[in-house]
Amino acid sequence: xxxxxxxxxxxxxxxxxxxxxxxxxxxxxxxxxxxxxxxxxxxxxxxxxxxxxxxxxxxxxxxxxxxxxxxxxxxxxxxxxxxxxxxxxxxxxxxxxxxxxxxxxxxxxxxxxxxxxxxxxxxxxxxxxxxxxxxxxxxxxxxxxxxxxxxxxxxxxxxxxxxxxxxxxxxxxxx
Numbered sequence: 258x259x260x261x262x263x264x265x266x267x268x269x270x271x272x273x274x275x276x277x278x279x280x281x282x283x284x285x286x287x288x289x290x291x292x293x294x295x296x297x298x299x300x301x302x303x304x305x306x307x308x309x310x311x312x313x314x315x316x317x318x319x320x321x322x323x324x325x326x327x328x329x330x331x332x333x334x335x336x337x338x339x340x341x342x343x344x345x346x347x348x349x350x351x352x353x354x355x356x357x358x359x360x361x362x363x364x365x366x367x368x369x370x371x372x373x374x375x376x377x378x379x380x381x382x383x384x385x386x387x388x389x390x391x392x393x394x395x396x397x398x399x400x401x402x403x404x405x406x407x408x409x410x411x412x413x414x415x416x417x418x419x420x421x422x423x424x425x426x427x428x429x430x431x432x
Contacts, residue, residue, distance in 0.1 A: 261288065276304065294329045301333040322395075355425070363427045370428050377421050393420040 262269045269290060274297045276285040285304050289296035308315055315336035321327075331337050355361065364370045380390050395418040401410040417428040 274300065276301075294326075298329075298333065301330075305334060356423075359423045359425060361425045361427065363429065365429045365432075370430070373426050373428070374419075377419070380421075390421065394418070 270288040272289050272292050274285065274287040274289055275283060277283055285297075285300050287297050287300045305315065307313075316334050317336060317339065319330050319334065319337055321330065362373065364373050377390065377392065396414045397416040397418070398414050399412040400408045401412075403409045413431045415429070415431050417426075417430055419426045419428065
């Protein structure tokens with residue numbers, strides 16, 4: 258986002274807030290100057306109003322990469338609290354284990370990463386333009402913290418996690 262628009266060489270936007278529905282359709286797309294909740298609270302309010310206006314159900318699930326968003330999102334969408342069971346009530350349960358028939362593979366070199374990704378892409382049908390595969394993707398990076406515990410910056414993406422079928426790839430792209 259830092260390259261989208263600059264004034265006197267200074268980036269205007271630091272992030273792009275994108276909210277999609279269960280079909281992957283974009284419901285909200287907002288360029289924001291900071292990652293402060295105040296930057297996108299109005300967009301979420303308008304999304305809520307639009308859902309009500311057109312007779313759509315409010316969201317029951319909301320995925321975010323920042324747990325600090327939880328309280329804010331529950332305030333914006335009270336429907337997220339419906340039938341909620343706190344984790345503490347189930348702390349006696351065993352932790353989730355990756356089944357034995359799943360493979361976790363760490364890939365470090367460019368060649369190993371390319372080979373792994375080509376293995377997934379090779380599953381697409383050659384002559385079917387509508388062919389699709391389903392993958393799960395996550396990214397991790399180092400952050401810089403202030404003395405008061407606030408995130409003040411972040412580094413480049415360090416690890417990509419891609420899951421497909423029974424394979425989980427940990428791609429170390431920038432350690």
